[in-house]
Amino acid sequence: MADFNPSLVTLCCENSAFLVAEEENLPGVTPVKIPCGGQVEHYHILNAFDQGADGVMVLACLKENCKHFWGNDRAEKKVNYVKGMLENIGINAERLAYSPVAANNEYKYGELVKEMYDKLKEMGPMEGKVKK
Amino acid sequence: MNAQRKYPPAPEEMTFEPKVLVVGGGASGILSAEKAAELGLSVVLIEKTEELGGKAAQLSFLYQSNLSPSQWLKDKISSLEKNNKVTIYTNSQLEKVNGQVGNFKVTLNIEGKKEEMDIGAIIMATGMDLSSKMPAQVEKGAGSFLSQMEFEKQFTQLASGDSKTFVLVVKEDDFLIGCINALKYSKKLKEANHNVYVFFDEMKVSEEGTEKLYHQVREEGVTFIRGTNNLKIGQEEGKFSLTTIDPQLPVKLAKELVINFDYYIFNEDLLPGADTGKLAEILRVNLGPGGFFQEDNYHTEPVYSNRQGIYFVGACRMPDLLHNVQEQAGAAVNSIYQLSVADVKELMEKTPLIDVIKCAYCLTCYRSCPWNAIDLLYEIEGAAWDGAPYLHPLACQKCGCCVAECPNRAISFPGYTDEDMQKEFKKIGGKV
Numbered sequence: 001m002a003d004f005n006p007s008l009v010t011l012c013c014e015n016s017a018f019l020v021a022e023e024e025n026l027p028g029v030t031p032v033k034i035p036c037g038g039q040v041e042h043y044h045i046l047n048a049f050d051q052g053a054d055g056v057m058v059l060a061c062l063k064e065n066c067k068h069f070w071g072n073d074r075a076e077k078k079v080n081y082v083k084g085m086l087e088n089i090g091i092n093a094e095r096l097a098y099s100p101v102a103a104n105n106e107y108k109y110g111e112l113v114k115e116m117y118d119k120l121k122e123m124g125p126m127e128g129k130v131k132k
Numbered sequence: 133m134n135a136q137r138k139y140p141p142a143p144e145e146m147t148f149e150p151k152v153l154v155v156g157g158g159a160s161g162i163l164s165a166e167k168a169a170e171l172g173l174s175v176v177l178i179e180k181t182e183e184l185g186g187k188a189a190q191l192s193f194l195y196q197s198n199l200s201p202s203q204w205l206k207d208k209i210s211s212l213e214k215n216n217k218v219t220i221y222t223n224s225q226l227e228k229v230n231g232q233v234g235n236f237k238v239t240l241n242i243e244g245k246k247e248e249m250d251i252g253a254i255i256m257a258t259g260m261d262l263s264s265k266m267p268a269q270v271e272k273g274a275g276s277f278l279s280q281m282e283f284e285k286q287f288t289q290l291a292s293g294d295s296k297t298f299v300l301v302v303k304e305d306d307f308l309i310g311c312i313n314a315l316k317y318s319k320k321l322k323e324a325n326h327n328v329y330v331f332f333d334e335m336k337v338s339e340e341g342t343e344k345l346y347h348q349v350r351e352e353g354v355t356f357i358r359g360t361n362n363l364k365i366g367q368e369e370g371k372f373s374l375t376t377i378d379p380q381l382p383v384k385l386a387k388e389l390v391i392n393f394d395y396y397i398f399n400e401d402l403l404p405g406a407d408t409g410k411l412a413e414i415l416r417v418n419l420g421p422g423g424f425f426q427e428d429n430y431h432t433e434p435v436y437s438n439r440q441g442i443y444f445v446g447a448c449r450m451p452d453l454l455h456n457v458q459e460q461a462g463a464a465v466n467s468i469y470q471l472s473v474a475d476v477k478e479l480m481e482k483t484p485l486i487d488v489i490k491c492a493y494c495l496t497c498y499r500s501c502p503w504n505a506i507d508l509l510y511e512i513e514g515a516a517w518d519g520a521p522y523l524h525p526l527a528c529q530k531c532g533c534c535v536a537e538c539p540n541r542a543i544s545f546p547g548y549t550d551e552d553m554q555k556e557f558k559k560i561g562g563k564v
Contacts, residue, residue: 009560015431030556030559030560032553033556034548035532035545035548036531036532038532038536039532039533039535039536039545039548041536043550047554047557048557051554051557051560052560053557064428065429065431066429066431067429067431067529067531068503068529069429070502071533074536078536
Protein backbone atom coordinates (compact mmCIF):
# COMPACT_ATOMS: atom_id res chain seq x y z
CA MET A 1 0.00 0.00 0.00
CA ALA A 2 2.99 2.30 0.13
CA ASP A 3 2.50 3.71 -3.33
CA PHE A 4 -1.26 4.20 -3.02
CA ASN A 5 -2.25 7.80 -3.75
CA PRO A 6 -5.83 8.46 -2.67
CA SER A 7 -8.00 11.05 -4.35
CA LEU A 8 -9.89 13.41 -2.11
CA VAL A 9 -12.79 15.70 -3.01
CA THR A 10 -13.44 18.76 -0.86
CA LEU A 11 -16.86 20.33 -1.28
CA CYS A 12 -16.09 23.90 -0.24
CA CYS A 13 -18.47 26.73 0.59
CA GLU A 14 -17.64 29.66 -1.70
CA ASN A 15 -17.85 32.12 1.21
CA SER A 16 -15.12 30.50 3.28
CA ALA A 17 -13.38 27.23 2.47
CA PHE A 18 -13.22 27.67 -1.30
CA LEU A 19 -11.29 30.94 -0.92
CA VAL A 20 -8.67 28.95 0.95
CA ALA A 21 -8.81 25.92 -1.31
CA GLU A 22 -8.07 28.08 -4.35
CA GLU A 23 -4.82 29.23 -2.75
CA GLU A 24 -3.70 25.82 -1.51
CA ASN A 25 -2.98 23.58 -4.46
CA LEU A 26 -2.53 20.18 -2.90
CA PRO A 27 -1.85 17.09 -5.01
CA GLY A 28 -4.66 14.55 -5.14
CA VAL A 29 -7.21 17.01 -3.77
CA THR A 30 -10.04 18.31 -5.95
CA PRO A 31 -11.82 21.33 -4.49
CA VAL A 32 -15.38 21.74 -5.76
CA LYS A 33 -17.21 25.03 -5.24
CA ILE A 34 -20.67 25.03 -3.68
CA PRO A 35 -22.67 28.20 -2.97
CA CYS A 36 -23.37 27.32 0.67
CA GLY A 37 -23.20 24.32 2.98
CA GLY A 38 -26.97 24.15 2.73
CA GLN A 39 -26.74 23.24 -0.96
CA VAL A 40 -24.97 19.89 -0.30
CA GLU A 41 -27.15 17.02 -1.41
CA HIS A 42 -26.53 13.37 -0.57
CA TYR A 43 -26.78 12.73 -4.29
CA HIS A 44 -23.71 14.89 -4.94
CA ILE A 45 -21.66 13.26 -2.17
CA LEU A 46 -22.48 9.78 -3.44
CA ASN A 47 -21.80 10.91 -7.00
CA ALA A 48 -18.31 12.00 -5.97
CA PHE A 49 -17.63 8.53 -4.54
CA ASP A 50 -19.07 7.01 -7.70
CA GLN A 51 -16.73 9.07 -9.87
CA GLY A 52 -13.68 7.62 -8.13
CA ALA A 53 -13.09 9.62 -5.00
CA ASP A 54 -11.60 7.74 -2.04
CA GLY A 55 -12.80 10.35 0.41
CA VAL A 56 -15.08 13.39 0.53
CA MET A 57 -14.87 16.34 2.88
CA VAL A 58 -17.60 18.96 3.26
CA LEU A 59 -16.08 22.24 4.39
CA ALA A 60 -18.40 25.09 5.36
CA CYS A 61 -18.26 28.17 7.54
CA LEU A 62 -17.74 28.26 11.29
CA LYS A 63 -20.69 27.75 13.61
CA GLU A 64 -23.15 30.70 13.67
CA ASN A 65 -21.12 32.40 10.92
CA CYS A 66 -23.08 31.21 7.92
CA LYS A 67 -24.15 33.96 5.53
CA HIS A 68 -27.40 32.08 5.05
CA PHE A 69 -27.99 31.64 8.81
CA TRP A 70 -28.07 27.84 9.09
CA GLY A 71 -26.47 26.43 5.92
CA ASN A 72 -23.50 24.99 7.80
CA ASP A 73 -25.75 23.23 10.34
CA ARG A 74 -27.67 21.73 7.47
CA ALA A 75 -24.47 20.50 5.83
CA GLU A 76 -23.42 18.80 9.08
CA LYS A 77 -26.78 17.07 9.41
CA LYS A 78 -26.67 15.94 5.80
CA VAL A 79 -23.15 14.55 6.20
CA ASN A 80 -24.21 12.55 9.27
CA TYR A 81 -27.17 11.20 7.28
CA VAL A 82 -24.97 10.14 4.37
CA LYS A 83 -22.52 8.51 6.80
CA GLY A 84 -25.34 6.18 7.85
CA MET A 85 -26.09 5.44 4.20
CA LEU A 86 -22.43 4.59 3.51
CA GLU A 87 -22.28 2.24 6.48
CA ASN A 88 -25.42 0.47 5.28
CA ILE A 89 -23.78 -0.39 1.98
CA GLY A 90 -20.51 -1.47 3.61
CA ILE A 91 -18.32 1.54 3.12
CA ASN A 92 -16.27 2.95 5.98
CA ALA A 93 -18.09 6.09 7.16
CA GLU A 94 -14.73 7.67 8.04
CA ARG A 95 -14.27 8.38 4.35
CA LEU A 96 -16.72 11.24 4.68
CA ALA A 97 -16.09 14.17 7.01
CA TYR A 98 -17.51 17.57 7.84
CA SER A 99 -15.37 20.45 9.15
CA PRO A 100 -15.86 24.17 9.59
CA VAL A 101 -13.11 26.34 8.08
CA ALA A 102 -12.80 30.11 8.15
CA ALA A 103 -11.90 32.03 5.00
CA ASN A 104 -8.59 33.23 6.45
CA ASN A 105 -7.52 29.93 7.98
CA GLU A 106 -5.29 28.35 5.37
CA TYR A 107 -3.33 26.49 8.02
CA LYS A 108 -6.42 24.70 9.32
CA TYR A 109 -7.49 23.73 5.81
CA GLY A 110 -4.03 22.30 5.10
CA GLU A 111 -3.98 20.39 8.39
CA LEU A 112 -7.49 18.99 7.93
CA VAL A 113 -6.82 17.85 4.39
CA LYS A 114 -3.46 16.35 5.33
CA GLU A 115 -4.98 14.46 8.24
CA MET A 116 -7.78 13.12 6.05
CA TYR A 117 -5.29 12.23 3.33
CA ASP A 118 -3.13 10.22 5.74
CA LYS A 119 -6.21 8.47 7.07
CA LEU A 120 -7.27 7.54 3.54
CA LYS A 121 -3.78 6.27 2.80
CA GLU A 122 -4.02 3.93 5.77
CA MET A 123 -7.53 2.77 4.80
CA GLY A 124 -6.47 1.89 1.29
CA PRO A 125 -8.58 2.17 -1.83
CA MET A 126 -12.34 2.52 -1.67
CA GLU A 127 -14.10 -0.71 -0.71
CA GLY A 128 -16.97 -0.23 -3.11
CA LYS A 129 -14.90 0.58 -6.19
CA VAL A 130 -15.97 -1.42 -9.21
CA LYS A 131 -13.05 -2.72 -11.20
CA LYS A 132 -13.64 -2.47 -14.91
CA MET B 133 -61.49 27.77 -16.58
CA ASN B 134 -59.45 30.76 -15.56
CA ALA B 135 -56.78 32.30 -17.71
CA GLN B 136 -53.51 30.57 -16.92
CA ARG B 137 -50.19 32.24 -16.36
CA LYS B 138 -46.84 31.28 -17.78
CA TYR B 139 -44.11 30.04 -15.45
CA PRO B 140 -41.66 31.59 -14.71
CA PRO B 141 -43.18 35.08 -14.92
CA ALA B 142 -41.61 37.37 -17.50
CA PRO B 143 -39.00 39.84 -16.23
CA GLU B 144 -41.31 42.70 -17.20
CA GLU B 145 -43.81 41.50 -14.59
CA MET B 146 -41.23 42.04 -11.84
CA THR B 147 -41.85 45.69 -11.18
CA PHE B 148 -40.48 47.71 -8.31
CA GLU B 149 -43.07 49.96 -6.71
CA PRO B 150 -41.27 53.28 -5.99
CA LYS B 151 -42.91 53.62 -2.59
CA VAL B 152 -41.38 53.13 0.85
CA LEU B 153 -43.23 52.36 4.06
CA VAL B 154 -41.55 53.74 7.17
CA VAL B 155 -42.87 52.21 10.38
CA GLY B 156 -42.31 54.48 13.37
CA GLY B 157 -42.25 58.27 13.54
CA GLY B 158 -39.29 58.80 15.84
CA ALA B 159 -36.00 60.36 14.87
CA SER B 160 -34.95 57.29 12.86
CA GLY B 161 -38.27 57.18 11.02
CA ILE B 162 -38.18 60.88 10.21
CA LEU B 163 -34.58 60.68 8.96
CA SER B 164 -35.35 57.62 6.81
CA ALA B 165 -38.44 59.27 5.33
CA GLU B 166 -36.42 62.39 4.57
CA LYS B 167 -33.65 60.44 2.83
CA ALA B 168 -36.13 58.38 0.80
CA ALA B 169 -38.04 61.48 -0.28
CA GLU B 170 -34.74 63.08 -1.33
CA LEU B 171 -34.19 60.16 -3.68
CA GLY B 172 -37.57 60.67 -5.31
CA LEU B 173 -39.35 57.73 -3.74
CA SER B 174 -42.81 58.35 -2.36
CA VAL B 175 -43.00 57.68 1.37
CA VAL B 176 -45.73 56.48 3.71
CA LEU B 177 -44.83 57.20 7.32
CA ILE B 178 -46.93 55.57 10.02
CA GLU B 179 -46.74 56.27 13.73
CA LYS B 180 -48.39 54.40 16.59
CA THR B 181 -48.98 57.43 18.80
CA GLU B 182 -50.52 60.81 18.07
CA GLU B 183 -47.36 62.79 17.51
CA LEU B 184 -44.16 62.39 15.57
CA GLY B 185 -40.85 62.84 17.34
CA GLY B 186 -40.46 59.88 19.66
CA LYS B 187 -37.80 59.76 22.33
CA ALA B 188 -35.25 61.92 20.53
CA ALA B 189 -37.61 64.92 20.74
CA GLN B 190 -37.37 64.77 24.53
CA LEU B 191 -33.59 65.19 24.58
CA SER B 192 -32.32 68.57 25.70
CA PHE B 193 -29.01 68.69 23.85
CA LEU B 194 -26.41 66.53 22.09
CA TYR B 195 -22.86 65.85 23.18
CA GLN B 196 -21.32 67.35 20.03
CA SER B 197 -23.14 70.67 20.07
CA ASN B 198 -25.79 72.78 21.75
CA LEU B 199 -28.24 71.99 18.95
CA SER B 200 -31.65 71.20 20.38
CA PRO B 201 -32.80 67.86 18.95
CA SER B 202 -36.46 68.70 19.49
CA GLN B 203 -36.19 71.89 17.44
CA TRP B 204 -34.13 70.11 14.79
CA LEU B 205 -36.76 67.37 14.51
CA LYS B 206 -39.61 69.92 14.45
CA ASP B 207 -38.01 71.56 11.40
CA LYS B 208 -37.68 68.18 9.73
CA ILE B 209 -41.29 67.23 10.51
CA SER B 210 -42.65 70.49 9.10
CA SER B 211 -40.60 70.06 5.92
CA LEU B 212 -41.91 66.47 5.63
CA GLU B 213 -45.50 67.66 6.05
CA LYS B 214 -45.01 70.16 3.23
CA ASN B 215 -43.47 67.54 0.95
CA ASN B 216 -46.17 66.12 -1.34
CA LYS B 217 -44.22 62.86 -1.77
CA VAL B 218 -44.65 62.05 1.91
CA THR B 219 -47.89 60.85 3.49
CA ILE B 220 -48.01 60.77 7.29
CA TYR B 221 -50.51 58.69 9.23
CA THR B 222 -50.60 58.95 13.01
CA ASN B 223 -52.45 56.49 15.28
CA SER B 224 -51.68 53.78 12.72
CA GLN B 225 -50.18 50.36 12.83
CA LEU B 226 -48.84 47.68 10.53
CA GLU B 227 -51.19 44.70 10.37
CA LYS B 228 -50.13 42.35 7.62
CA VAL B 229 -47.40 41.96 5.00
CA ASN B 230 -47.68 39.75 1.95
CA GLY B 231 -45.57 39.35 -1.15
CA GLN B 232 -41.94 40.06 -1.81
CA VAL B 233 -39.64 43.03 -2.26
CA GLY B 234 -40.77 45.34 -5.03
CA ASN B 235 -44.44 44.74 -4.44
CA PHE B 236 -45.29 44.03 -0.85
CA LYS B 237 -49.05 43.96 -0.25
CA VAL B 238 -49.31 45.74 3.07
CA THR B 239 -52.40 46.09 5.25
CA LEU B 240 -52.35 49.12 7.51
CA ASN B 241 -54.65 50.00 10.38
CA ILE B 242 -55.15 53.74 9.96
CA GLU B 243 -57.11 55.13 12.91
CA GLY B 244 -59.23 52.01 13.08
CA LYS B 245 -59.78 51.69 9.33
CA LYS B 246 -58.01 49.02 7.32
CA GLU B 247 -56.26 50.03 4.16
CA GLU B 248 -54.30 48.00 1.64
CA MET B 249 -51.28 49.34 -0.16
CA ASP B 250 -48.63 48.31 -2.67
CA ILE B 251 -45.22 49.04 -1.19
CA GLY B 252 -41.74 48.56 -2.68
CA ALA B 253 -39.72 48.32 0.52
CA ILE B 254 -40.20 48.66 4.27
CA ILE B 255 -38.01 50.50 6.76
CA MET B 256 -38.58 49.54 10.38
CA ALA B 257 -37.83 52.32 12.84
CA THR B 258 -39.92 51.30 15.82
CA GLY B 259 -37.42 52.32 18.48
CA MET B 260 -36.86 51.10 22.00
CA ASP B 261 -38.44 51.12 25.43
CA LEU B 262 -36.85 52.36 28.65
CA SER B 263 -37.28 50.77 32.03
CA SER B 264 -35.96 52.51 35.10
CA LYS B 265 -35.55 50.99 38.54
CA MET B 266 -35.06 53.15 41.63
CA PRO B 267 -31.69 52.43 43.26
CA ALA B 268 -33.08 52.71 46.81
CA GLN B 269 -36.29 52.71 48.82
CA VAL B 270 -36.88 56.35 49.63
CA GLU B 271 -39.54 57.71 52.00
CA LYS B 272 -39.01 61.39 51.44
CA GLY B 273 -37.44 63.32 48.61
CA ALA B 274 -37.81 60.77 45.85
CA GLY B 275 -37.38 63.67 43.44
CA SER B 276 -33.66 63.50 44.05
CA PHE B 277 -33.47 60.22 42.18
CA LEU B 278 -33.86 60.62 38.44
CA SER B 279 -33.33 58.37 35.49
CA GLN B 280 -31.36 59.87 32.61
CA MET B 281 -34.49 60.46 30.52
CA GLU B 282 -36.29 62.25 33.37
CA PHE B 283 -33.18 64.31 34.01
CA GLU B 284 -32.96 65.17 30.33
CA LYS B 285 -36.51 66.58 30.32
CA GLN B 286 -35.88 69.00 33.22
CA PHE B 287 -32.21 69.61 32.61
CA THR B 288 -32.20 73.42 32.28
CA GLN B 289 -34.30 73.76 35.43
CA LEU B 290 -32.10 71.46 37.53
CA ALA B 291 -28.78 72.70 36.21
CA SER B 292 -29.49 76.29 37.20
CA GLY B 293 -28.76 77.62 40.65
CA ASP B 294 -25.97 77.33 43.21
CA SER B 295 -23.34 74.68 43.39
CA LYS B 296 -25.25 71.45 43.85
CA THR B 297 -23.77 67.98 43.98
CA PHE B 298 -24.72 65.57 41.23
CA VAL B 299 -23.93 61.87 41.27
CA LEU B 300 -24.11 60.20 37.88
CA VAL B 301 -24.16 56.42 38.10
CA VAL B 302 -23.75 54.42 34.90
CA LYS B 303 -24.35 50.75 35.49
CA GLU B 304 -22.85 48.20 33.13
CA ASP B 305 -24.88 47.98 29.93
CA ASP B 306 -24.42 46.60 26.44
CA PHE B 307 -24.77 50.04 24.89
CA LEU B 308 -22.66 53.16 25.16
CA ILE B 309 -25.51 55.65 25.43
CA GLY B 310 -25.43 55.70 29.24
CA CYS B 311 -21.73 56.64 29.37
CA ILE B 312 -21.99 59.30 26.72
CA ASN B 313 -25.04 60.86 28.38
CA ALA B 314 -23.13 61.01 31.68
CA LEU B 315 -20.20 62.73 29.95
CA LYS B 316 -22.37 65.31 28.25
CA TYR B 317 -24.25 66.11 31.49
CA SER B 318 -21.04 66.43 33.47
CA LYS B 319 -19.62 68.89 30.95
CA LYS B 320 -22.69 71.13 31.16
CA LEU B 321 -22.99 70.82 34.94
CA LYS B 322 -19.34 71.65 35.46
CA GLU B 323 -19.75 74.74 33.31
CA ALA B 324 -22.50 75.83 35.74
CA ASN B 325 -20.15 75.28 38.72
CA HIS B 326 -21.74 72.18 40.20
CA ASN B 327 -19.92 69.29 41.85
CA VAL B 328 -20.08 66.19 39.68
CA TYR B 329 -19.17 62.61 40.53
CA VAL B 330 -19.41 59.90 37.88
CA PHE B 331 -19.56 56.27 38.95
CA PHE B 332 -19.07 53.81 36.15
CA ASP B 333 -18.25 50.17 35.47
CA GLU B 334 -16.71 50.56 32.06
CA MET B 335 -16.23 53.87 30.30
CA LYS B 336 -17.29 53.33 26.71
CA VAL B 337 -15.85 56.09 24.55
CA SER B 338 -15.70 54.45 21.14
CA GLU B 339 -17.83 57.15 19.50
CA GLU B 340 -16.20 60.00 17.61
CA GLY B 341 -15.01 62.80 19.91
CA THR B 342 -16.13 61.14 23.15
CA GLU B 343 -12.67 60.19 24.39
CA LYS B 344 -11.61 63.81 23.99
CA LEU B 345 -14.73 64.83 25.90
CA TYR B 346 -13.86 62.38 28.68
CA HIS B 347 -10.35 63.84 29.12
CA GLN B 348 -11.75 67.35 28.92
CA VAL B 349 -14.31 66.90 31.70
CA ARG B 350 -11.72 65.09 33.82
CA GLU B 351 -9.39 68.05 33.57
CA GLU B 352 -12.21 70.40 34.43
CA GLY B 353 -12.62 68.65 37.76
CA VAL B 354 -15.27 65.96 37.39
CA THR B 355 -14.46 63.01 39.66
CA PHE B 356 -14.58 59.64 37.98
CA ILE B 357 -14.80 56.61 40.25
CA ARG B 358 -14.83 53.09 38.93
CA GLY B 359 -17.23 50.51 40.34
CA THR B 360 -20.94 50.80 40.96
CA ASN B 361 -21.48 47.70 43.07
CA ASN B 362 -20.57 48.99 46.54
CA LEU B 363 -22.66 52.14 46.60
CA LYS B 364 -24.53 52.59 49.87
CA ILE B 365 -27.19 55.25 50.00
CA GLY B 366 -27.81 56.76 53.44
CA GLN B 367 -30.79 59.05 54.11
CA GLU B 368 -31.50 61.50 56.82
CA GLU B 369 -34.51 63.79 56.73
CA GLY B 370 -34.62 64.09 52.99
CA LYS B 371 -30.84 64.52 52.69
CA PHE B 372 -28.86 61.79 51.08
CA SER B 373 -25.31 60.57 51.26
CA LEU B 374 -23.41 58.01 49.26
CA THR B 375 -20.75 55.82 50.86
CA THR B 376 -18.26 53.86 48.83
CA ILE B 377 -14.72 52.51 48.78
CA ASP B 378 -12.69 52.95 45.64
CA PRO B 379 -11.93 49.39 44.53
CA GLN B 380 -8.95 50.56 42.47
CA LEU B 381 -6.95 51.76 45.48
CA PRO B 382 -4.67 49.44 47.43
CA VAL B 383 -6.12 48.17 50.73
CA LYS B 384 -3.87 50.35 52.89
CA LEU B 385 -4.92 53.53 51.17
CA ALA B 386 -8.59 52.64 50.83
CA LYS B 387 -10.79 54.94 52.82
CA GLU B 388 -14.50 55.37 52.94
CA LEU B 389 -15.65 58.09 50.64
CA VAL B 390 -18.82 59.91 51.71
CA ILE B 391 -20.59 62.19 49.26
CA ASN B 392 -23.58 64.27 50.26
CA PHE B 393 -25.53 64.66 47.06
CA ASP B 394 -28.54 66.58 45.86
CA TYR B 395 -29.33 64.55 42.77
CA TYR B 396 -28.66 60.96 41.87
CA ILE B 397 -28.93 60.21 38.15
CA PHE B 398 -28.87 56.64 36.95
CA ASN B 399 -29.10 55.04 33.51
CA GLU B 400 -32.13 53.08 32.37
CA ASP B 401 -32.24 49.61 30.92
CA LEU B 402 -32.69 49.86 27.17
CA LEU B 403 -35.19 47.28 25.97
CA PRO B 404 -36.66 46.51 22.55
CA GLY B 405 -40.04 48.09 21.84
CA ALA B 406 -43.06 46.22 23.14
CA ASP B 407 -44.30 45.39 19.63
CA THR B 408 -40.97 44.12 18.30
CA GLY B 409 -41.82 40.42 18.68
CA LYS B 410 -45.25 40.86 17.11
CA LEU B 411 -43.85 42.84 14.19
CA ALA B 412 -41.14 40.24 13.60
CA GLU B 413 -43.87 37.63 13.20
CA ILE B 414 -45.81 39.83 10.77
CA LEU B 415 -42.67 40.56 8.71
CA ARG B 416 -41.27 37.01 9.01
CA VAL B 417 -37.84 38.21 10.08
CA ASN B 418 -35.49 36.72 12.68
CA LEU B 419 -34.86 38.51 15.94
CA GLY B 420 -31.34 39.18 17.14
CA PRO B 421 -29.85 39.05 20.65
CA GLY B 422 -31.86 40.64 23.47
CA GLY B 423 -35.04 40.70 21.39
CA PHE B 424 -33.86 43.55 19.16
CA PHE B 425 -34.26 43.38 15.38
CA GLN B 426 -30.53 43.32 14.75
CA GLU B 427 -29.34 40.18 13.02
CA ASP B 428 -26.16 38.87 14.60
CA ASN B 429 -24.44 37.90 11.38
CA TYR B 430 -21.36 39.64 10.10
CA HIS B 431 -21.87 38.59 6.50
CA THR B 432 -24.95 40.80 6.25
CA GLU B 433 -24.84 44.55 6.55
CA PRO B 434 -26.06 46.15 9.79
CA VAL B 435 -29.35 47.52 8.49
CA TYR B 436 -30.26 44.35 6.58
CA SER B 437 -32.75 41.78 7.76
CA ASN B 438 -33.13 38.19 6.63
CA ARG B 439 -35.59 39.43 3.99
CA GLN B 440 -34.65 41.67 1.13
CA GLY B 441 -36.56 44.93 1.12
CA ILE B 442 -36.99 45.12 4.89
CA TYR B 443 -34.46 47.28 6.74
CA PHE B 444 -33.94 48.22 10.36
CA VAL B 445 -32.92 51.73 11.29
CA GLY B 446 -32.31 53.25 14.69
CA ALA B 447 -32.98 51.93 18.16
CA CYS B 448 -35.10 48.97 17.05
CA ARG B 449 -31.95 47.30 15.71
CA MET B 450 -29.67 48.60 18.45
CA PRO B 451 -29.89 51.75 20.58
CA ASP B 452 -27.48 54.19 19.01
CA LEU B 453 -26.59 57.86 18.77
CA LEU B 454 -28.36 60.27 16.48
CA HIS B 455 -25.55 60.79 13.97
CA ASN B 456 -25.21 57.02 13.56
CA VAL B 457 -28.95 56.71 13.00
CA GLN B 458 -28.63 59.26 10.22
CA GLU B 459 -26.02 57.08 8.52
CA GLN B 460 -28.15 53.97 8.93
CA ALA B 461 -31.10 55.73 7.30
CA GLY B 462 -28.85 56.60 4.36
CA ALA B 463 -27.62 53.01 4.11
CA ALA B 464 -31.16 51.62 4.10
CA VAL B 465 -32.38 54.04 1.44
CA ASN B 466 -29.29 53.38 -0.65
CA SER B 467 -29.99 49.63 -0.57
CA ILE B 468 -33.59 50.27 -1.62
CA TYR B 469 -32.36 52.35 -4.54
CA GLN B 470 -29.92 49.63 -5.62
CA LEU B 471 -32.69 47.03 -5.55
CA SER B 472 -35.03 49.26 -7.54
CA VAL B 473 -32.53 49.61 -10.39
CA ALA B 474 -31.29 46.00 -10.33
CA ASP B 475 -31.27 44.10 -13.61
CA VAL B 476 -34.03 41.56 -13.00
CA LYS B 477 -33.39 39.67 -16.22
CA GLU B 478 -29.77 38.99 -15.31
CA LEU B 479 -30.70 37.96 -11.77
CA MET B 480 -33.38 35.60 -13.08
CA GLU B 481 -30.77 33.64 -15.02
CA LYS B 482 -28.87 32.88 -11.81
CA THR B 483 -31.89 32.15 -9.61
CA PRO B 484 -32.91 28.52 -9.02
CA LEU B 485 -36.05 27.58 -10.89
CA ILE B 486 -38.77 25.11 -9.94
CA ASP B 487 -39.94 22.57 -12.50
CA VAL B 488 -43.72 22.97 -12.27
CA ILE B 489 -44.34 19.47 -13.63
CA LYS B 490 -42.30 17.82 -10.85
CA CYS B 491 -43.42 20.17 -8.09
CA ALA B 492 -45.97 18.68 -5.69
CA TYR B 493 -46.54 21.98 -3.85
CA CYS B 494 -45.38 20.49 -0.55
CA LEU B 495 -43.93 23.88 0.56
CA THR B 496 -40.70 22.33 1.86
CA CYS B 497 -38.75 25.01 0.00
CA TYR B 498 -41.03 27.71 1.40
CA ARG B 499 -40.27 26.54 4.93
CA SER B 500 -36.55 25.93 4.47
CA CYS B 501 -35.66 29.23 2.75
CA PRO B 502 -33.48 31.22 5.16
CA TRP B 503 -34.27 34.45 3.29
CA ASN B 504 -38.07 33.92 3.10
CA ALA B 505 -37.71 34.67 -0.60
CA ILE B 506 -40.40 32.35 -1.96
CA ASP B 507 -43.64 33.58 -3.43
CA LEU B 508 -46.64 31.31 -3.90
CA LEU B 509 -48.20 31.44 -7.35
CA TYR B 510 -51.44 29.84 -8.49
CA GLU B 511 -53.15 29.12 -11.82
CA ILE B 512 -49.92 28.21 -13.57
CA GLU B 513 -49.99 26.71 -17.04
CA GLY B 514 -49.03 23.04 -17.07
CA ALA B 515 -48.42 22.75 -13.34
CA ALA B 516 -49.12 19.42 -11.66
CA TRP B 517 -50.93 21.02 -8.73
CA ASP B 518 -52.42 24.19 -10.24
CA GLY B 519 -49.53 26.32 -8.98
CA ALA B 520 -45.95 26.36 -7.82
CA PRO B 521 -43.75 28.33 -5.46
CA TYR B 522 -41.57 30.91 -7.14
CA LEU B 523 -38.14 32.07 -6.04
CA HIS B 524 -38.28 35.83 -6.32
CA PRO B 525 -35.14 36.98 -8.19
CA LEU B 526 -34.70 40.13 -6.14
CA ALA B 527 -35.20 38.43 -2.78
CA CYS B 528 -33.28 35.20 -3.48
CA GLN B 529 -29.68 35.15 -2.23
CA LYS B 530 -28.66 32.02 -4.19
CA CYS B 531 -27.72 29.79 -1.25
CA GLY B 532 -29.27 26.63 -2.66
CA CYS B 533 -30.93 25.48 0.58
CA CYS B 534 -34.25 24.88 -1.20
CA VAL B 535 -32.46 22.93 -3.94
CA ALA B 536 -31.04 20.49 -1.39
CA GLU B 537 -34.26 20.19 0.60
CA CYS B 538 -36.70 19.57 -2.27
CA PRO B 539 -37.87 15.95 -1.82
CA ASN B 540 -38.74 15.58 -5.49
CA ARG B 541 -35.56 17.28 -6.76
CA ALA B 542 -37.74 19.67 -8.72
CA ILE B 543 -35.51 22.73 -8.35
CA SER B 544 -32.57 23.27 -10.67
CA PHE B 545 -29.82 25.67 -9.67
CA PRO B 546 -27.99 27.21 -12.66
CA GLY B 547 -24.27 26.51 -12.25
CA TYR B 548 -24.81 23.71 -9.73
CA THR B 549 -27.03 21.27 -11.58
CA ASP B 550 -26.28 17.53 -11.55
CA GLU B 551 -24.45 17.86 -14.89
CA ASP B 552 -22.32 20.75 -13.64
CA MET B 553 -21.34 18.86 -10.49
CA GLN B 554 -20.59 15.75 -12.58
CA LYS B 555 -18.24 17.84 -14.70
CA GLU B 556 -16.40 18.96 -11.57
CA PHE B 557 -16.15 15.38 -10.28
CA LYS B 558 -14.63 14.28 -13.60
CA LYS B 559 -11.43 16.03 -12.46
CA ILE B 560 -11.02 13.67 -9.51
CA GLY B 561 -7.53 12.22 -9.07
CA GLY B 562 -5.95 14.50 -11.65
CA LYS B 563 -7.66 12.89 -14.68
CA VAL B 564 -9.20 15.58 -16.82
